Amino acid sequence: MAEILAVVNQKGGVGKTTTSVNLGGYLAQAGRRTVVVDMDPQANATAGLGIKVAEGSPTVYEMLLQQVTASEALKATYQKNLNALPSTPDLVGAAIELMDQPHREYRLRRALRDLHEHFDMILIDCPPSLGLLTVNALAAADRVLIPVQCEFYALEGLKQLLQTVEMVKQHLNPNIQVLGAVLTMYDRRTALSRKVVREVRRSFPGHVFDSVIPRNTELAEAPQTGRTIVDYAKHSRGAKAYEHLSEELLSLYK
Numbered sequence: 001m002a003e004i005l006a007v008v009n010q011k012g013g014v015g016k017t018t019t020s021v022n023l024g025g026y027l028a029q030a031g032r033r034t035v036v037v038d039m040d041p042q043a044n045a046t047a048g049l050g051i052k053v054a055e056g057s058p059t060v061y062e063m064l065l066q067q068v069t070a071s072e073a074l075k076a077t078y079q080k081n082l083n084a085l086p087s088t089p090d091l092v093g094a095a096i097e098l099m100d101q102p103h104r105e106y107r108l109r110r111a112l113r114d115l116h117e118h119f120d121m122i123l124i125d126c127p128p129s130l131g132l133l134t135v136n137a138l139a140a141a142d143r144v145l146i147p148v149q150c151e152f153y154a155l156e157g158l159k160q161l162l163q164t165v166e167m168v169k170q171h172l173n174p175n176i177q178v179l180g181a182v183l184t185m186y187d188r189r190t191a192l193s194r195k196v197v198r199e200v201r202r203s204f205p206g207h208v209f210d211s212v213i214p215r216n217t218e219l220a221e222a223p224q225t226g227r228t229i230v231d232y233a234k235h236s237r238g239a240k241a242y243e244h245l246s247e248e249l250l251s252l253y254k
């Protein structure tokens, strides 16, 4: 059975896509058959994984509308064990088209059943909102991974999100659990970064990964090459941080 992990935060630009793609890269390198599901119409994960969606090729959009199965929409990446369910900006339309359809919150969950036996890890890269696409991700997920940018108001955002997860637990997915928060874009030279790390750890003991992702140029550059950091710059500090995160995550499943 695949483990389904939603990478979620209602804020944009906090490192959800960077985390989905590069954590996915290291899980794949560790031999886990991995899928990154691009649930964001900005389709950054799709591009970051080097996938160009050909005209007429099925994506998450057709999958959510039940026109194709997950296996049919699945694409291999250049990296062994690393696959993607790609998206295009058309995905915006799915949220609207699903609005009056039955079981609209459970479309992703249903679709992913098709992949359960064939994969170990499914990472869902969520859009920066709490709309129907994110609700689908939370309804499908076993656990939630929350990238938290080391910035002012990080804690407030995290508290709101944990309340949302609690609501999803009560109404849509009783099994969902918060795996933890990952601090991202850490800059050791700034007092603010250090303060945010301290505060988040103090407020959520036991729910914050030891791995902290530094602000790192190579992590920002890799997406333009369509390669994960595993391939683009494996000796960079950013790569080491995601490798460490993948090890920490896998140790939780032993």
Ligand SMILES: Nc1ncnc2c1ncn2[C@@H]1O[C@H](COP(=O)(O)OP(=O)(O)O)[C@@H](O)[C@H]1O
Binding pocket: 011, 012, 013, 014, 015, 016, 017, 018, 019, 044, 128, 184, 185, 186, 213, 214, 215, 216, 217, 219, 220, 221, 223, 238
């Ligand atoms: N650790 C990091 N160091 C440097 N740049 C980063 C880092 N994490 C993300 N970025 C960059 O910041 C921007 C936002 O990150 P992204 O992962 O796309 O956030 P989100 O998916 O939450 O919107 C992107 O341009 C990305 O390349």
Ligand SMILES: [Mg+2]
Binding pocket: 016, 017, 018, 040, 044, 126, 127
């Ligand atoms: Mg993103």
